[in-house]
Amino acid sequence: MLLIHCPYCEADLPELEFRHAGEAHVARPSNLADITDEQFEAFFFIRENRKGVVFERWRHLHGCGRFFNAARHSVSDKFIRTYKAGEPKPQLSEREIAAATPIGRGTPANEPIRLTGEGDGQ
Amino acid sequence: MQKFSALSLLREALRGHKGWGRQWDAPEPRTEYDVIIVGAGGHGLATAYYLAKEHGVTNVAVLEKGWLGGGNTGRNTTIIRSNYLYDESAGIYDHAVKLWEGLSREINYNVMYSPRGVMMLAHNVHDVQVFKRHIHANRLNGVDNEWLTPEQAKEFCPPLNISRSARYPVVGAALQRRGGTARHDAVAWGYARAASDRGVHIIQNCEVTGIDRGPDGAVSGVQTTRGPIRAKKIAVVVAGHTSVLMEMAGVRMPLESYPLQALVSEPVKPCFPCVVMSNTVHAYISQSDKGELVIGAGTDQYTSYSQTGGLHILTHTLDAICEMFPMFTRMKMLRTWGGIVDVTPDRSPILAKTPVKGLYVNCGWGTGGFKATPGSGHVFAHTIARDEPHAINAGFTLERFRTGRLIDEAAAAAVAH
Numbered sequence: 229m230l231l232i233h234c235p236y237c238e239a240d241l242p243e244l245e246f247r248h249a250g251e252a253h254v255a256r257p258s259n260l261a262d263i264t265d266e267q268f269e270a271f272f273f274i275r276e277n278r279k280g281v282v283f284e285r286w287r288h289l290h291g292c293g294r295f296f297n298a299a300r301h302s303v304s305d306k307f308i309r310t311y312k313a314g315e316p317k318p319q320l321s322e323r324e325i326a327a328a329t330p331i332g333r334g335t336p337a338n339e340p341i342r343l344t345g346e347g348d349g350q
Numbered sequence: 351m352q353k354f355s356a357l358s359l360l361r362e363a364l365r366g367h368k369g370w371g372r373q374w375d376a377p378e379p380r381t382e383y384d385v386i387i388v389g390a391g392g393h394g395l396a397t398a399y400y401l402a403k404e405h406g407v408t409n410v411a412v413l414e415k416g417w418l419g420g421g422n423t424g425r426n427t428t429i430i431r432s433n434y435l436y437d438e439s440a441g442i443y444d445h446a447v448k449l450w451e452g453l454s455r456e457i458n459y460n461v462m463y464s465p466r467g468v469m470m471l472a473h474n475v476h477d478v479q480v481f482k483r484h485i486h487a488n489r490l491n492g493v494d495n496e497w498l499t500p501e502q503a504k505e506f507c508p509p510l511n512i513s514r515s516a517r518y519p520v521v522g523a524a525l526q527r528r529g530g531t532a533r534h535d536a537v538a539w540g541y542a543r544a545a546s547d548r549g550v551h552i553i554q555n556c557e558v559t560g561i562d563r564g565p566d567g568a569v570s571g572v573q574t575t576r577g578p579i580r581a582k583k584i585a586v587v588v589a590g591h592t593s594v595l596m597e598m599a600g601v602r603m604p605l606e607s608y609p610l611q612a613l614v615s616e617p618v619k620p621c622f623p624c625v626v627m628s629n630t631v632h633a634y635i636s637q638s639d640k641g642e643l644v645i646g647a648g649t650d651q652y653t654s655y656s657q658t659g660g661l662h663i664l665t666h667t668l669d670a671i672c673e674m675f676p677m678f679t680r681m682k683m684l685r686t687w688g689g690i691v692d693v694t695p696d697r698s699p700i701l702a703k704t705p706v707k708g709l710y711v712n713c714g715w716g717t718g719g720f721k722a723t724p725g726s727g728h729v730f731a732h733t734i735a736r737d738e739p740h741a742i743n744a745g746f747t748l749e750r751f752r753t754g755r756l757i758d759e760a761a762a763a764a765v766a767h
Contacts, residue, residue: 229660230652244662248651250606265752273604273695273751277593279655302607303655 233310234288235296241288249285251275252297253317279303281325283317286310301328351547354458373539374418374546379553382580383411385734386572387587388558388595390414391423392534392720393712394587395541395552396727397734399457402548404728405735410550411581412542413574415557419538422589425689426720427612427634427646429625431468431529433488433495438745438757439698440491445742446725447528453724459540461532462639468529469498469507471628471674473518481524488526498523507624509675517673518631531625531636531644537723561599561709568707569599585710585734590655590690592713599706603713604751605692608649609659610717613667613686615678617641622675631670643681645671649691649717659688691717695751697760701730701743710734711748 230243257263257271276282282302287295299308299320306328308320352358352371362369385401387394390412401407414420430450432443450463472478481497488495500512503523512520542552553576560573561584571580586595590607622637634646647667650659664686672679694700694714699722701712712730715722729740739747750756 229662243651243660248653265754269604269752270602274602275593275604275606277603277606277653277692279591279594282653284652300652302653305652305654305656 230305230307232286232298233307234291234294235310235312236292236294237288241291245288245290247287247289249287249295252283252285281308281320281328285313301325301330304328304330351458351543354460373543374552377551377553379411379413379551379556379574379576379579381578382571383551384409384581385583385585386410386579386581387412387585388572389421389586389588390418390538390542390552390554391421391587391589392419392537392541392723393423393589393715393726393730394585395419395538395545396723397585397587397712397730398550398552398727399541399545399548400728400731401735402545402550405731407731407735408549410545411579412545412550412552413556413558413572413579414552414554415575417554418542418552419535422689422691422719423534423538423723425612425687426534427636427644428531428534428638428720429468429529429627429634429636429646429718430463430465430532430721431526431625432493432721433468433470433484433524433526433529434493434759435484435487436698436757436759437491439759440488440493441742442699442701442725442729442746443722444491444493444725445728446722449724449728450532451528453532453537453540457540457544459536459543461536461540463530463532464639465528465530466636467506467525467527467624469503469624469626470524471503471510471520471626471630472522472524473520473628473630475521477630478522481522485524493526494528495524495526498525507622507626509622509677510626511674511676518628518670520674529625531638533639534720537720541727558595558598561595563599563706566707569709581708583708583710583734585712585730587712587730589713589715589719590692592692592711596704596711599704599709601704601706601709601711603711604695604748605714606653607655607690607692608652609654609656609688610649610691611647611659611663611686611688613645613647613664614638614642614684615645615681616684618643618681621677626674628670628674631673633667633670633674635671635675642684643678649693655690657688657690691715691719693717695760696756696758698757699726699746700748701726701733702739702747702749703733703737704748 627634732740
């Protein structure tokens with residue numbers, strides 16, 4: 229079970245209090261009726277689903293009830309940081325990312341680990 | 351290929367089983383193939399086998415980053431059924447069941463397909479309505495599925511608790527008698543052996559690190575940890591890592607990957623005659639031929655590639671198992687594990703061509719792909735060989751998320767399935 233820091237309650241709390249709410253920073257178009265099918269698909273269905281650092285929404289459902297965002301590593305499941313809704317996507321330092329990156333998990337099923345969208349991770 | 355028969359078993363028994371050779375070859379990769387299949391799980395190997403058998407395409411490589419059948423093929427709970435609501439789903443899953451029925455004989459490898467019946471429990475009025483709707487829809491599609499009263503359900507599965515005082519009483523059940531289980535490893539091994547026999551190269555420990563595209567945009571080959579390999583057709587069959595692989599070709603997918611867990615108990619004597627599933631309390635259970643209870647839990651709520659999940663997901667499932675089958679309350683659990691499943695927005699798979707010429711994708715099976723293995727491989731091989739979908743997978747396109755022609759089993763089942 230994950231331990232999640234709610235940026236509003238300012239406390240580390242068990243995952244059971246929270247609901248995952250999907251990829252963060254997906255902007256809902258304000259002109260939904262006018263956009264093309266391709267644009268709607270990209271907004272509504274297409275997801276990054278990255279192996280590495282992901283930005284995602286959480287809701288502190290059984291607590292303050294508020295939505296917030298988190299940066300997490302999707303292989304180690306370690307949170308890099310959580311931040312309030314509406315704040316811009318944070319620039320993460322190499323050190324922060326390295327601290328969340330799993331080490332010594334060299335089984336074929338787990339390698340390689342992609343840190344960013346660039347390159348092939350080798 | 352050495353043929354398995356009573357006679358060959360007897361002969362080997364008499365000489366200490368020293369004559370069994372390799373079941374599939376381990377060749378060095380060539381520099382070029384007609385078709386490269388990425389991922390040597392059940393679906394990828396089945397695709398290779400049917401490419402060779404049905405379409406005469408034998409210059410095929412199946413590339414596997416780990417070991418054959420070591421991903422979700424070896425991690426699932428081996429349940430087979432085809433009682434899906436929509437016509438497209440019934441088409442592909444029942445196509446698979448029909449192939450399961452003759453598979454051991456066809457590939458001369460015992461996949462231990464056991465049509466012991468899959469019973470899905472109804473616990474409330476909504477379940478009853480949904481299951482009866484499924485039963486009627488299934489009947490129209492020629493898929494067997496029947497309604498059972500609680501008493502009939504208990505007769506079919508004696509360990510079931512049908513007491514009215516249960517936390518979630520059983521008020522009925524839908525039974526598909528042709529549903530059941532098969533030996534998951536044997537499916538991968540059997541298809542690997544049969545494909546290798548027809549000339550397919552199965553290359554393990556060979557991870558794809560890039561997909562090359564020519565000036566016209568079409569795929570031209572892959573980069574791997576064992577060097578570049580050229581091919582004009584590349585099929586991605588990598589389950590949880592589909593988004594990662596497809597990004598190498600510049601295709602963004604409507605997928606999210608979640609951990610899905612399962613667990614087995616200590617082995618005991620035969621005590622559980624069928625497969626029982628409950629969507630409402632989220633548990634499913636069967637007994638393997640080794641005697642272990644095989645129990646499927648749910649997905650974690652967050653996307654992940656960790657191949658592990660939260661303990662509370664397992665305890666939640668075990669709570670439900672103990673409530674439905676009180677005789678298992680003192681059973682010890684032996685092992686738990688997780689796999690990464692790729693889930694589409696409508697919970698139906700994608701078996702299709704992609705916007706990139708020569709690139710094909712078979713993904714999105716979510717939490718229930720094992721049951722479809724033979725049917726998926728069969729129609730996907732057709733799609734690759736003919737460069738157009740088989741009638742059975744014509745609806746399972748990537749474009750449906752643009753056109754809106756979803757196959758919305760997510761809404762039909764109200765849970766992942």
